[in-house]
Amino acid sequence: MSAPAITITGSPGRAVLARFMKHRLAVASAIVLCLLVSLSLLAPLIEHLLGLDAEAVDLFARYAPPSAAHPLGTDELGRDLLLRLLYGGQVSLFVGLTATIVAAVIGTTIGLCSGYAGGRIDAFVMRVTDGVIALPVLPLLIVLAAVDLNKLGLPDELLGSGNVSLYRIVAIVALVGWTTVARLVRASTLSLKTRPFVLAARAQGAGAFRIMLRHILPNLASPIIVATTLSVGNVILLESVLSFLGLGIQPPLPSWGNLLTGAQETIWEAPGLAFYPGLLIFITVIAFNFIGDGLQDALDPRSRDSRTAARN
Amino acid sequence: MYAFLIRRLVHSLVVLFVMSVVIYGLMGLMPGDPVDLMISADPDITSEDAARLRAIYGLDQPLWSRYANWLGAALTGDFGYSRLYAQPVWQAIWPALTNTLVLLVSSLALALAIALPAGIFAATRPYSLADYGINFAAFAGISMPPFWLGILLILVFAVMLGWLPAGGTAASAGVSGLWEQLQFLILPVASLTIAGVGGHTRYMRASMIETLRQDYIRTARAKGLSESRVVLGHALRNAMIPVVTVIALDLGVLFSGALITETVFAYPGMGKLIFDAIMGNDYNLALVGLLMATALTLIGNLLADVAYAGLDPRISYEELDQ
């Protein structure tokens, strides 16, 4: 019985975990991220405990210094900075995670089909991929910013909720971001489909769909997971850059990107307003990068070889 | 190999043509036209004025016919007139292009000068303290919002320390000496380098680790060569292949990707030019700028493939062509 070639025999999960735990920076990053995610999710609770309203504007308490009532002080409209940061974290993390997952799903599907089909279909899909990679993101963003979503038949409740800019960003990132995963998956599929276990399955009469799903996809999991983890950070950075250009998440919905952009004009008067969102973006992105690095080491057994190789 | 090159060049030209249609289409899909923007800036424009201006700028014609006109002229070498800068497109692009190339070439050179040694050093001592340190620094550079980094650099080195100018070009300050010109480049180049060096370091490290695992390296080691001879003499050439590939693939992105740095440092380059052209509804300028970026990406792809196949005998052009 030909087992999938790359997965480790025995108890793979535990081995992977054990290898991951050796990457100390990755472990530390995972802990920090878990903390950030839970704090962000707990924002409403913290809001309640502090007895504050995250959206309440108080023109008489602008730029207030940290105090018992406002642990990190207040922003340019007298709102509590800590709560703004936590709610901003929800948005930034949501954008980062959803967009990359959607992109990964699209990329995997396209890459898998293209690589498995091969031939002209594959060549055509790869040229389209090249085109998408070369596609200018900016005009696309502006066009999408102007599309009348009501005409697309989206429910009014969704559009009215003020989160439109959020979904737009997710959609745009997914639309242009699938190419990396697609190329990766396509290349691996090309080589995997000639492996004995795939040929054997085909000989046994398994359909193309079944082979792709059952035999090829599981072997692609590691590179996809690694690539996706590494790109979450990039998307969070991209969101901040788009905010800087005025094309990002729109207020009053806070995101780390627009908090940072909004604060740069008052960086002299209230450095903290710019410092904290910048720091959170930095920590989060670097954490995702380290986790991606750790996962790569853990999921790719060859890097373990390199460790032993280095010792001799 | 020539057959491969020619076929790929033809492919690239086709992609370029399709992209020009797509970009023109996207620009046309974008709401409003230049006259709408003029109207909102000048209350004295009447409806007759608006119709007249649309006719003058050809905006009353359907999109495809405008594109056909542009393409016809472009094929004869006339890429049109930039409405935003009131100059022929090439005249507007040329200075921005040279500025951007100066910025990008110096930051790429600097980034490689740091990344290659750091990557090799880390690869020869994987999982050592030095490796962790280099990894950390590499990720730290990648993980900073670029405009935030730029502003921090300006705050510290221009405003607090007063060592360097806070943006602009030497010409804008009316100085022309070599040192003065360099001074204006230091902060933007540093900002781009910090953001770029991490990626290159990581690629170099990964690629070197991979190469050092190869059999021929073991053989070299077995022959009793010193470790530095092994790494620099034998492994480096092969380890460079993926790094060069990645740089080539990134050409197009580099080209327009300096937008943020250019904006923060008031440095008039291509990224800013393209962005302003899009925002200011300057079809011709935006189209040519974006097409140049696309062309660079395609050339980069081609170069990457050529380098890949040329440097690594295990890969054939036929394989790449599939």
Place this chain on the structure above:
Amino acid sequence: MTTFKQLLVIGGLILCTVFSPTGATAKDNLVIGITQYPSTFHPNIDSMLAKSYVHGLTRRPITVINAEWDTVCLLCEELPTLENGGAKLEKTPDGKDGIAVTYKIIDEAVWGDGTPITVDDVIFTWETGKHPKTGVSSTEGYRRILSIDRIDDKTFTLHVDRRTFDYNNLSTMGLLPAHIERSKFANPEAYKTQTAFDTDPMNPGLFMGPYVMTEAKTGSHMVFERNPKWWGKEPAFDKITVRVIENTTTLEANLLSGGIDMISGELGLNVDQALAFEKRHGRKYTILFHPGLIYEHIDLMLDNPVLQDIRVRQALMYAIDRKAISERLFGGKQPVANTGINPLDWIYADDVPRYVHDPARADALLNDAGWTRGANGMRVNAAGEPLRFEIMTTAGNRTRELVEQVLQSQWKEQGIDIRIRNEPARVFFGETVSKRKFSAMAMFAWISSPESVPRTTLHSEEIPTEANSWSGQNYTGFSNPEMDALLEQIELELDREKRRELWQRLQHIYATELPALPLYFRANSFILPKWLGDIQPTGHQFPTTLWVENWSVNK
């Protein structure tokens, strides 16, 4: 330990810079920072603030509105009026009420290449202006001139087809040098790309101000040097560099690090940035705040059935505290607006409805209009529909975004649900506003000149439609016969006192009917070195640079 030391060092450096007098010495070379680069240098194609600003250094209009908001001569000897005989009422050839206005160009006025400025230039400018193919943005002013009589080389009479109260204002006609431009105009259709202003912008013959442009690097900077042929007062600086720095944080950093000497008020920091700057560096710089004719307001979509109810519009005004916004956000530097007419304008009416923050009044009006508070405190009508509006503005304009959020919060207290949806300026002005696609509220500003008749924004014929190719700026769809009549009367009323009455009535209608919600008048903030004096902010579209020869250096 090391980090602590480093912190100390950096801290020390901060102190040093705070107390050291950087860049505070007078010099022959002035460097000005602005935030925008002009797109074309042709004076009559595409109106743009950055262009007016640099043209102020190099060019002079025939007449101009000065800092006291009076129309005065710059290129002419004496302002023609009906009283001094320079202007005479007459009938047009087809028997309508017309006017003849005679100007005399200053004798010594010459172009920068020494060619005298003559009536030929005026006639040539008029010909290009009214020609339909030249690409001149606004031709209305030129088409109103029926003919130009040449009295002598320097004197001309305009025959205008109507008697407007500003008959002697020639400020929007940007004089063109016929001796350079005539050959470029041979093919009118190609003129907009052939004009020497863009093909040869450093030609001194294009200029007639105290400075000529000697260098222009697109998107970066422009350099101006003394015009040896300038006939007026000698300016204080040999050279003026105008640097374009779009990012205001970088702009400020350049000022602090000595890269620029001053930040222009016309295109510089917004008021809250300037206020913050004043707090930290007020002792080292002169900071002038000057409220002007930039009218920030919210256009209401009057096709929206909910907003058609005047009680709802008035309640929206009573529900917000514009005084608090002006004082808390803008340090009181940006006065609250009652209508689009600035209190500094002589036609300003004092007795219009003012809508001071009055929650009780807003509550009563809304209840009266059938919008009562529901279970969660938000208002609903009898059918259970929520009182909900969408507000839009230009994304990335931080001040507007802040004001928007304050208003949202204040309206929420009145049970009015406001959804914010901002768009890039490109989309907002290019489509949403100009094609009337906003559903309820659009926040933006009008920049106007003193006593400018708001015909394009309030006349019912100026509502943009597909049929008029979306021209006109009555985006709200305001249609009021009395307002239409007033707008037409005011323009043609030559008697100042009678005109004032019409203006009062106009403001009264505006403030009562509320086609738009007036917010405040924006202020320009000038940040100048202590050694620079006599810059007089105007508060309207004519920039301070038009009087650059008066700027002085206190040694």
